[in-house]
Amino acid sequence: MDWQTWHDEYDLDDSVLARRLQVVQDQLRPALDARPPGPLKVISLCSGQGRDLLGVMADHxxxxxxxARLVELDPGNAAIARAAAAAAGLDQVEVVTADAALTDHYQALVPADIVLAxxxxxxxxxxxxxxxxxxCPQLCATGATVIWTRHRRAPDRVPLICAWFEERGFDRTWLSDPQAGFGVGVHRYTGRPQPLALGERMFHFVGYDVLEDTSPQA
Incomplete structure (x- = not known):
């Protein structure tokens, strides 16, 4: 899979990915607004080209x-994100070319105020x-917001994802309409941050194509 080419659909007017990106950004802005005055820490897992965060931070x-720390394995996408951050004068955004599944890459910025998945x-x-x-309780500060996405084709895992968050001390604050063509969820962490377990792998990135998912809506 060429993950740099995969991002091209974001540039197509009214594509599913373009509409989903707009929704994510619309949820990210109030999440930033809602945090108390002072420094904010943001981490993004599998950040791609960083369009969600960088598109909001540019004029927020x-x-x-x-x-912020954006972690992305694909070097081409990481380079695009790094260049976009530099062009916007966002010197405090660090783009790390690395495996986003490894907990060690988040040590410097947890517990975070916003987590993007x-x-x-x-x-x-x-x-x-x-x-x-x-x-996520190891990644999040109390009151932190997690914004996540998942397609809603069968089998629709969005209800399960919501349940898994809510079983772990997260309150659902927003969920996209099932008919939107994509799933975007927002959860707020109500518990206390847990110590980050270093040297752990959170997931293996398989790819939707390997999972027999033929749509680009990851």
Missing amino acids: PRRGDVR CGMFGNITDEDIERTIGF
Whole structure:
């Protein structure tokens, strides 16, 4: 799979990915607004080209408060994200070319105020989705927002994903309409942050094509 080419659909007017990106950004803006004054920490797993966060931070009033780490394995996509951050003057955004599944890459920025898990739940097994959600209390500060995505084709795992978050101390604050053509969820962590277990793998990135998922809606 050429994951750089996969991102091209974001540039197509009214494509599913373009519409989903807009929804993610619309949820990210109030999440940034809602955090208390002062520094903000944001992490993005499997961040791709960073369009969700960078597209919001470019003109957000709190851009100066945010320190962010984007972790992306594909070097081409990571380079695009790094260039976009530099072009927007976002020197406090770090793009790491590395395996986003490894907990060590988040040590410097947890517990985070916002965690982005967009474009990944459609590319990993159900077991690894649940496992990744199980690590979220280690990634999140109290009151932190997790924004995640998952396609809604059969078998629709969005209800299960919501249940897995809610079993672990997260309140559902928003969920996209089932008829939207994609799933975007927002959960708020109500518990206390747990110590980050280093040296752990949260998931294996399989790819929707290997999972016999022929649509680009990861």
